[in-house]
Amino acid sequence: MTETMLERRARLMGPNVPTFYRTPVHIVKGQGVWLWDTSGKRYLDCYNNVPHVGHCHPRVVQAIAAQAAELNTHTRYLHDLVLDYIERLTGKLGHGLSQAIMVCTGSEANDIALRMAQAVTGNTGIIATDNTYHGNTSAVSQLSSRRPPIGGRAPNVRLVPAPDNLRPVGGSLAGQAQAFADNVARAIVELEAAGFGFSGMMLCPAFANEGLPSVPKGFLDPTVQVVRAAGGVMIADEVQPGFGRMGSDFWGHEALGFAPDIVTVGKPMANGHPVAAVLARPDVMAAFRNAFGYFNTFGGNPVSAAACLEVLQVIEDEGLQHNAAVVSAHVMARMQALRHPLLADVRGNGMFFGAEFVLDDAMTPATDFVADLVEALVTRGFILNRIGRAQNTLKIRPPLPFSIENADSLMDAIEAVLAEAPVPA
Structure with a gap:
């Protein structure tokens, strides 16, 4: 048969x-x-x-092939392309986000972002929405709501109700931004009372997996105020909205109107070549580098960097x-x-x-x-x-x-x- x-x-x-x-x-x-x-x-x-x-863009294909025919290694050897790319990419960001760690997947990037928040604050409590997805590692799968983790969700994680057009948080669209922030504030109090403290909040600025609710620019202002007052960091998962998809802005956080401390990027940045990154301010990066030993064999390799550079150029040229x-x-x-x-x-x-x-x-x-x-x-x-x-x-x-x-x-x-x-x- x-x-x-x-x-x-x-x-x-x-x-x-x-x-x-x-x-x-x-x-x-x-x-x-x-x-x-x-x-x-x-x-x-x-x-x-x-x-x-676009699938199989000829310029990206050529960039990958040309670099693969010349050299592919990792970042423990010196190479210009990864540095060229980080300079180009961070040049498209504000808020002092000038340094990056190159990895292979958005899951890895988000995993590092959680550890960056821990390093900056000394705390482990983390908040996300209750209808999201941030990846597949053991840590970030705790934030993802597709399937509950075996043994239950980690006690240092709180998931707050996601914004919704038809069933708005707090009962009304007009009051949804404040109601969302109030839930974040309550979650912070719970994390602190449980002894975990509060390290930060991770979210997709387009709330893509939440169903793409129509949240206006400034929606997160009350939430950002709550997070900052508690000493936490804001992590923007730009794997879906980044690199010009928003049309009005190059980044989702720009379209939503807030300043993240950490940005993660992935899938679209090399048109399918497996690469991702974590972008942060120097103080955040230093806290992470001093608290954790981290190296990624394939992250930032010359072939990935070549693909990434060409994607940025194509976005601009076309x-x-x-x-x-x-x-x-x-x-x-x-x-x-x-x-x-x-x-x-x-x-x-x-x-x-x-x-x-x-x-x-x-x-x-x-x-x-x-x-x-x-x-x-x-x-x-x-x-x-x-x-x-x-x-x-x-x-x-x-x-x-x-x-x-x-x-x-x-x-x-x-x-x-x-x-x-x-x-x-």
């Missing part, structure tokens, strides 16, 4: 290895905003933020941040014109978009309906997915070269699928 791809995966990778979609897509080629499967079917990529400047702003406005206009009995809210911020569906006035999540919607769109050749606490929000997050023409193709398909979708009784 012939073994299927899924059976082979299970045999070689073990059970419960995640795949997207009920019938997983077997992708064999990518170019720009397009993907192709084994049958030659073409899909418009409306979801993947890793190929930030005007991709500006494109994100222009296309974002167009997509939002199209989304606001959508009509369906279950559609409760549409929202977007740069090249992030969400459409939330509920079953009734009680805001019961239409989880199965959105799952079916995703499958119908994939069948039509559009790669996207869903997000939010109940997975009832359609999530659109395309590569930055996504054009108005691409956007119209997607929105036409969404309109058609919604017109055909049966409304649950």
